[in-house]
Amino acid sequence: MSNMENNDVDYLVISYYFPPRLETSGLVVARKIMEKNLNVDVIQSAYDESSDFNEIINKHINNRFPIDIKTKPDYIPFIFKYIDLGLKAIKKNYKKVYSRSYIYSNHFLALEYKFKNPNAEWTAEFSDPLLLNLYTGAIKNYPRAILDNSDYINKLNEKIEKFNEVSDTDFKALDNPNNTFFMAEYLTFIFADKIIFTNENQREVMLSVYDNELREFVMNKSKLEAHPTIDKKFYNFKDCEIRLDNNNINIAYFGTYYYIRHFESLFYAFEALNHKYKDKIKLYFFTSRAELLKVATGSLKISNNIIIEKPLKYFEFLNATTKFDILLINDTITKGHFKVNPYLPSKYSDYIGSGSDIWGICEEDSILSKKELMYKSSMTDYQSSCDVLIDILNDYGYEDQDYYFEDNIYEKRINELNWRFGFEFDERKKYLSRYNNLKEKNMTLNGELQTLMNKNKKLKAENDVLRKKNKNLKKENETLESKYNEIVNSNSWKITEPLRKLKNSK
Incomplete structure (x- = not known):
């Protein structure tokens, strides 16, 4: 209370x-x-x-x-x-x-x-x-x-x-x-x-x-009623100890990474970009799906520009949003499933209280796409992400009149993802083969175990029969011993003792 x-x-x-x-x-x-x-x-x-x-x-x-x-x-x-x-x-x-x-x-x-x-x-x-x-x-x-x-x-x-x-x-x-x-x-x-x-x-x-x-x-x-934005004072309630190079353009994403909420259009654009200040852009991802993101980006040339971190605690997250130049937010992909996109990322309400610029990667006609954002691109339009990258570099004073984007990056990325899928598939196939072999051996051992258990059950039954016979013999012996003691201790036995001695002396 x-x-x-x-x-x-x-x-x-x-x-x-x-x-x-x-x-x-x-x-x-x-x-x-x-x-x-x-x-x-x-x-x-x-x-x-x-x-x-x-x-x-x-x-x-x-x-x-x-x-x-x-x-x-x-x-x-x-x-x-x-x-x-x-x-x-x-x-x-x-x-x-x-x-x-x-x-x-x-x-x-x-x-x-x-x-x-x-x-x-x-x-x-x-x-x-x-x-x-x-x-x-x-x-x-x-x-x-x-x-x-x-x-x-x-x-x-x-x-x-x-x-x-x-x-x-x-x-x-x-x-x-x-x-x-x-x-x-x-x-x-x-x-x-x-x-x-x-x-x-x-x-x-x-x-x-x-x-x-x-x-x-x-x-x-x-x-x-939209998600509320917490009071500004709480963005400085607890300091996030992350250290950033202020000579770079530091962009951060906080949240889940999965196949209906991804950044492929951004990765295509960034990978294709040839610009003398390209390395000024650093992408930070604070996500619980770190391993998946590493697999998705590990073979890209821009992988050194991508920093993957664990999620932050709530107030550290709020403070971190104030330290980055730009905050990334993306829609959930719903096209083909819903008439309109019913989801607004919950992080939006946290981002707008940070004072940092926001880059929204949006689905067409989504709620996020209708928000006033400093930067906005389409989830399905690769060119829009290219345009935003150039706008960001220009806005931060890093201009290059000779920049260009490689034409075949999309095909390269598809081939790379297909190769990675094939590699993962082959790896899974290899482990599946090992699993099936072990499963077969396990079934064989289970069969042998069952045979031994059946033999043990048979021996146990035979042992039970012998134990029962032994028990019956023991009872019979006890009965005979009792009768013997009864005879030995009887009066008739005692009275006839002289006769038995006489008989034995002859």
Whole structure:
């Protein structure tokens, strides 16, 4: 509990990931609390580690209700455990409740709280589409997300039916079994009092899979709210010890590197550039996918201009953004999967508070492409990255009238990537062959082991028979010994002893 004089808090925040855990969704929630200067109670995961951010947000927190669940978040057992423990932890009726996905189990808990406290104003926020797959745009249909629970579904359908009666709506009942990704969106759209989306494209994409009645219903109670930018003072809260050469143009990227969020157009352009000041440009990548990035860039001539680092802690990251000349940000590739790009990189809200210039590598008509950025190029237009590189060099006073770009760099890069793919494939094939050989040997050894186990089982059975015979003989011997002792100690035996002696003397 924080040291606040006002203990009468009427705002409950449901955010399983929350500081001290430094996960993006929880950090966004914490920054919203700080931005709006709220005093709240928080339901969150039980997390023992400390963080600087936790100390800062703590003055806004009256009570924390830590929930300890070992099951993987958003799996069906987790959802029901979270609801059960969460409702038990809540000790009062709140006027307002807020939940945010990720994780979407936050919405399930908030939904149940709303059922128990219908007068509470529930605000639900979606960080990204839940139902639609990021990589394909198709509806997620994972087996782990299919809920087969007629009692729970029937209870929810009763709530939907009553809501329809009161609200003069005609929202459809849920089928059983059902998809929990769908349920998290659908039920929240119906029962939450307010809905928050991070941008217009996200709202359009998420609502596109629902009928007109629900779309209009959600539009009327939803608003767009971008990720908040933390106060400027926190960019100097903790110094990042990175040392940069100020004679260079230092460009940095902070975040994940993967195949739908890459920098190939930049690499093509930089590799192709022939410019006497080319080496003034240094590209820094702070990413958890360092090995993948090293493989992707290791054979390039510009590899010496690329510095790959581990991710920084949050406040060190904020401070680092103030030290670089230009910050790189790129869209997620969605063309062919979504009508419009529903994603805005979360780092954008951190970048704009740094004071550094931003270079956005954008997908056409994305939210990022519509932002005011110092430099902007297309993810699919190699020439636009060439133009930006020259603009940057010129802006920093490094002009070369004789610069040019190699014409065949694209073909070279494709050939290099194909070669690398072939090499990786051959390496995997070699290891697969070794694996199969070892697997075959293992099967042979398992067969031999089974034979020995069968022999052992047979010998054990024979041993059991002999042990049983021995046991029976032992019992028979004990019986005979008992009879012998009985005869020897009997009166008749004692009386006839003289006769036995007489007989023996003859």
